Amino acid sequence: MPTEISRLDIAAMVDHTLLKPEATAQDVRALVRDAQDLGVPHICVSPSMLPLSDTGDLVVAVVAGFPSGKHHSSVKAAEARLAVEQGAREVDMVIDVGAAIEGRYDDVEADVAAVREAMAPDAALKVIIESAALLASPRGEEAVVECCRAAERAGAQFVKTSTGFHPAGGASEEAVRLMAQTVDGRLGVKASGGIRDARAARAMIAAGATRLGLSATREVLDGADG
Ligand SMILES: O=C[C@H](O)COP(=O)(O)O
Numbered sequence: 001m002p003t004e005i006s007r008l009d010i011a012a013m014v015d016h017t018l019l020k021p022e023a024t025a026q027d028v029r030a031l032v033r034d035a036q037d038l039g040v041p042h043i044c045v046s047p048s049m050l051p052l053s054d055t056g057d058l059v060v061a062v063v064a065g066f067p068s069g070k071h072h073s074s075v076k077a078a079e080a081r082l083a084v085e086q087g088a089r090e091v092d093m094v095i096d097v098g099a100a101i102e103g104r105y106d107d108v109e110a111d112v113a114a115v116r117e118a119m120a121p122d123a124a125l126k127v128i129i130e131s132a133a134l135l136a137s138p139r140g141e142e143a144v145v146e147c148c149r150a151a152e153r154a155g156a157q158f159v160k161t162s163t164g165f166h167p168a169g170g171a172s173e174e175a176v177r178l179m180a181q182t183v184d185g186r187l188g189v190k191a192s193g194g195i196r197d198a199r200a201a202r203a204m205i206a207a208g209a210t211r212l213g214l215s216a217t218r219e220v221l222d223g224a225d226g
Pocket residue numbers: 017019044162163164165170192193194195213214215216
């Protein structure tokens with residue numbers, strides 16, 4: 001295990017995340033305070049929580065088409081546009097996983113492109129491919145690789161493993177490694193879903209993750225001390 005990955009290294013990669021349906025405005029205020037207290041640079045929240053105040057230097061990410069990805073592309077695009085207008089600097093969109101399972105990668109690309117075009121050029125787009133569901137599907141690794149390629153062709157800045165809400169599971173080292181090999185440094189790779197301790201976080205970074213989506217940020221960072 002690469003113990004040379006320090007707490008600071010991990011913290012710099014974290015999107016401190018609150019996407020639970022029952023989240024309140026008070027919970028989001030606590031998320032912002034936690035992020036500032038823990039020294040993480042980004043937070044990730046649901047669209048209805050915007051606009052936020054008193055976020056200081058925090059980069060705000062908002063999800064679109066979350067969590068099913070089964071929204072019309074124009075709806076995902078409208079969510080992304082509004083989020084950026086309301087102060088988000090990053091958008092985490094969910095693909096239509098069923099389209100990928102059917103091998104309709106051009107449709108995946110068009111969906112991502114619609115969202116990318118709706119966003120200001122300097123805002124970053126992350127594309128959630130629900131890697132555990134794709135790896136469990138008949139096309140397996142091909143679907144992961146082709147979705148990463150579709151995201152890149154459509155102009156995304158990151159590929160992201162998981163919503164954290166899919167029954168197939170969240171991030172795995174296998175998925176992160178495959179995604180990182182596919183984008184080969186041209187895009188970032190965000191590992192998210194089920195990362196609960198420092199050991200898992202370090203394993204994801206060693207596999208090629210450049211960003212971590214965590215709701216258990218405090219537990220992960222506390223475990224990375226020393
Ligand atoms: O996008 C981020 C995920 O929803 C976070 O998942 P988690 O609650 O399993 O850390």
